Amino acid sequence: MWRFSKLYQPTNGIFCRYAADVWCNKPLATTLRLIKEHLKVDTQTLHHCTKRPPLSVNGYRKPRYLLYKLCFGVGTVWGVKTCAGSILASCHTSQTSRISGLKFEENFEVDPKFDWNKFFALLWPHIYYLLAAIAGALVVAVLNIEIPRLLGSVINVVAKFAQNGGSALFREQVKLPVFRLVFLYVSQACFTFMYIYILSCVGEKVATQLKQELFESIMKQDIAFFDRQRTGELVNRLTSDIQDFKSAFKLCISQGLRSIAQIIGCGASLFLISPQMTWTMLLIVPTVIVTGTVLGSMLRKLSRDAQAQAAKATSVGEEAISNVRTVRAFAMESQECELFRQQCDEASHLNQHLGFGIGLFQAGTNLFLNGMVLATLYLGGYLVSNRQVSPGDLMSFLVATQTIQRSLTQLSLLFGQMVKGLGAGARVFEFINLESSMPVTGGKKIPHHSLIGDVSFNDVTFAYPTRPQQVVLKNFNLHIPAGKTVAIVGSSGNGKSTVAALLERFYDVDEGSVTVSGVDIRELDPSWLRGNCIGFINQEPVLFASSVMENIRYGKPSASDSEVIEAAKLANADEFIQNFPEGYSTLVGERGVTVSGGQKQRIAIARALLKNPSILILDEATSALDAESEKIVQTSLDNVSKGRTVLVIAHRLSTVQNADMIVVLHNGVVVEMGTHDFLKVQRGFYWNLIRQQEMSENISRALG
Numbered sequence: 279m280w281r282f283s284k285l286y287q288p289t290n291g292i293f294c295r296y297a298a299d300v301w302c303n304k305p306l307a308t309t310l311r312l313i314k315e316h317l318k319v320d321t322q323t324l325h326h327c328t329k330r331p332p333l334s335v336n337g338y339r340k341p342r343y344l345l346y347k348l349c350f351g352v353g354t355v356w357g358v359k360t361c362a363g364s365i366l367a368s369c370h371t372s373q374t375s376r377i378s379g380l381k382f383e384e385n386f387e388v389d390p391k392f393d394w395n396k397f398f399a400l401l402w403p404h405i406y407y408l409l410a411a412i413a414g415a416l417v418v419a420v421l422n423i424e425i426p427r428l429l430g431s432v433i434n435v436v437a438k439f440a441q442n443g444g445s446a447l448f449r450e451q452v453k454l455p456v457f458r459l460v461f462l463y464v465s466q467a468c469f470t471f472m473y474i475y476i477l478s479c480v481g482e483k484v485a486t487q488l489k490q491e492l493f494e495s496i497m498k499q500d501i502a503f504f505d506r507q508r509t510g511e512l513v514n515r516l517t518s519d520i521q522d523f524k525s526a527f528k529l530c531i532s533q534g535l536r537s538i539a540q541i542i543g544c545g546a547s548l549f550l551i552s553p554q555m556t557w558t559m560l561l562i563v564p565t566v567i568v569t570g571t572v573l574g575s576m577l578r579k580l581s582r583d584a585q586a587q588a589a590k591a592t593s594v595g596e597e598a599i600s601n602v603r604t605v606r607a608f609a610m611e612s613q614e615c616e617l618f619r620q621q622c623d624e625a626s627h628l629n630q631h632l633g634f635g636i637g638l639f640q641a642g643t644n645l646f647l648n649g650m651v652l653a654t655l656y657l658g659g660y661l662v663s664n665r666q667v668s669p670g671d672l673m674s675f676l677v678a679t680q681t682i683q684r685s686l687t688q689l690s691l692l693f694g695q696m697v698k699g700l701g702a703g704a705r706v707f708e709f710i711n712l713e714s715s716m717p718v719t720g721g722k723k724i725p726h727h728s729l730i731g732d733v734s735f736n737d738v739t740f741a742y743p744t745r746p747q748q749v750v751l752k753n754f755n756l757h758i759p760a761g762k763t764v765a766i767v768g769s770s771g772n773g774k775s776t777v778a779a780l781l782e783r784f785y786d787v788d789e790g791s792v793t794v795s796g797v798d799i800r801e802l803d804p805s806w807l808r809g810n811c812i813g814f815i816n817q818e819p820v821l822f823a824s825s826v827m828e829n830i831r832y833g834k835p836s837a838s839d840s841e842v843i844e845a846a847k848l849a850n851a852d853e854f855i856q857n858f859p860e861g862y863s864t865l866v867g868e869r870g871v872t873v874s875g876g877q878k879q880r881i882a883i884a885r886a887l888l889k890n891p892s893i894l895i896l897d898e899a900t901s902a903l904d905a906e907s908e909k910i911v912q913t914s915l916d917n918v919s920k921g922r923t924v925l926v927i928a929h930r931l932s933t934v935q936n937a938d939m940i941v942v943l944h945n946g947v948v949v950e951m952g953t954h955d956f957l958k959v960q961r962g963f964y965w966n967l968i969r970q971q972e973m974s975e976n977i978s979r980a981l982g
């Protein structure tokens with residue numbers, strides 16, 4: 279990894295050096311946090327430092343880098359902010375975009391490198407099998423040395439008896455080389471089977487391991503990562519990239535190993551037969567190697583681009599399919615098809631370039647190899663005519679040359695696969711190695727006997743990592759005593775859901791702190807916090823494509839059937855579930871499409887309730903429902919809220935009138951606070967919100 283340490287200048291470089299050192303090894307969010315914490319740089323300065331736009335599309339730009347190096351070298355005094363921002367900007371476009379928040383998605387995908395260390399670490403547990411396979415391939419190679427020579431012996435016997443005749447003597451003389459050949463062929467078949475089978479098993483195991491590690495790494499990433507990444511892109515890495523990598527691994531090692539073994543074996547055999555002819559042939563090998571290296575690096579780059587574009591096309595398709603109802607509702611089918619077609623065309627275009635390169639490489643290799651056979655025939659014929667070699671030797675030489683030719687052709691075919699596999703592997707390793715800035719587990723757990731549920735937001739300032747320039751909450755303060763209900767209201771986009779997301783610790787605050795029972799949630803075990811302490815019900819709960827029972831049990835995997843049913847009863851869900859022909863075994867379909875909005879919501883309430891959380895977050899939990907369903911769901915929510923700390927985020931003010939306290943948010947700042955009755959008489963923001971809502975309800979009623 280490229281480091282900036284050498285650019286450090288004590289006078290003005292501390293920020294850059296620090297940023298560079300940390301940043302090159304850690305994810306951006308961690309780096310920014312560390313810079314802020316350790317260098318006491320505030321958010322605004324940091325934004326200023328990092329807001330320069332990207333300078334190039336791939337990697338850092340050399341002239342720019344040299345310029346900075348020069349500037350630092352002669353001690354030019356630049357403002358720390360500018361230098362740091364510029365260096366960061368000139369170093370790596372994707373990362374810069376991450377910092378500046380500009381065009382993040384497009385530029386995130388840059389030139390991932392294949393992690394050989396990781397690759398060998400994956401192979402290490404299978405080392406004995408691999409060694410056995412390599413040994414098998416080497417045995418095949420050794421056997422190959424003898425085959426052309428034995429074939430030559432048979433030809434020599436044939437040539438001798440073609441002139442003199444005598445079938446009995448012929449059988450006698452040909453018997454030994456033929457038996458030896460049969461033995462060698464059978465042994466070769468056995469060893470070939472052995473090493474191909476072993477490699478295939480190892481390939482499967484490595485690919486499975488890789489898939490699991492990738493999935494685990496994705497699952498551990500912070501929510502900001504998912505804000506940036508498209509689902510289709512992630513699915514593509516889990517499926518087609520792993521598949522490409524697996525195929526390349528299996529093919530390259532099994533066929534590649536065999537081909538290399540054959541080349542070594544037959545090469546040795548060639549030297550034994552006629553060193554003179556062999557040296558003549560070897561003259562063309564450097565040309566093949568140079569062409570292969572130059573074309574190879576070009577093709578690898580093309581392959582990576584093609585794969586990245588294919589992933590983009592998949593994510594466009596995936597998005598349209600998973601949101602098909604919205605697409606249909608807006609009659610956007612043809613536009614979606616057009617968009618998908620464009621992305622596929624682009625991928626196909628890049629693949630055609632790749633195909634052109636691979637074709638050129640293979641055609642060139644074939645031409646060289648055929649030239650090699652012709653040269654052998656010509657030179658060999660000349661040597662036979664001079665009686666320097668026998669016809670049998672020429673035959674042996676041709677067989678060995680042909681085997682080498684076949685193996686080299688095979689290798690050139692494999693080359694394309696290898697290029698694709700390396701590209702795919704690099705993309706997979708990129709995410710496996712990605713460190714999450716927020717751990718999923720680890721940290722304190724509040725003991726059960728202490729009072730859990732007292733929540734405090736202390737001077738919280740926060741901007742989403744993908745949009746660092748837009749501060750969503752500014753010096754936000756809120757205290758929710760244990761067992762009380764607090765509602766947050768305000769017009770759309772003012773940061774209500776952000777408050778809930780911070781309490782769930784989906785994101786870490788930029789300044790200030792969020793505490794639960796007096797403990798900063800950054801010190802708490804996030805998995806314990808979300809799994810045991812907080813229940814979250816939002817506007818559109820997502821159910822998994824399994825039974826109602828399994829969906830509710832998702833809240834507490836160890837819950838018994840009776841516990842699940844108890845939770846469903848409390849959530850007013852038991853009755854409608856029992857009315858389904860298959861009761862709790864009813865399948866809800868993908869994302870719960872086979873149940874109504876109100877039913878889905880009540881299943882989600884039961885699911886959250888099963889955890890028995892001390893804090894409940896209701897993020898517009900009833901706003902997607904009609905009046906009747908809302909009433910039923912509200913009753914369920916009132917049931918489950920008893921004895922818990924509840925944070926309600928609501929659009930419909932009628933649902934929060936009974937809250938112990940109502941907080942009005944405006945532009946990320948608390949502008950009013952109090953009970954419904956108190957705020958109503960204040961005639962301020964809350965009163966205005968009530969009036970606006972009443973007006974819009976009257977208008978909708980009038981419109982029928």
Ligand SMILES: Nc1ncnc2c1ncn2[C@@H]1O[C@H](COP(=O)(O)OP(=O)(O)OP(=O)(O)O)[C@@H](O)[C@H]1O
Nearest residue numbers: 505742744745750769770771772773774775776777
């Ligand atoms: N994941 C995200 N990444 C970047 N910006 C976001 C993200 N989520 C929300 N925002 C932005 O943060 C601001 C506050 O959003 P938030 O969802 O908290 O508002 P809200 O008050 O809950 O709105 P609504 O009532 O419409 O749900 C908005 O400007 C929004 O565009």
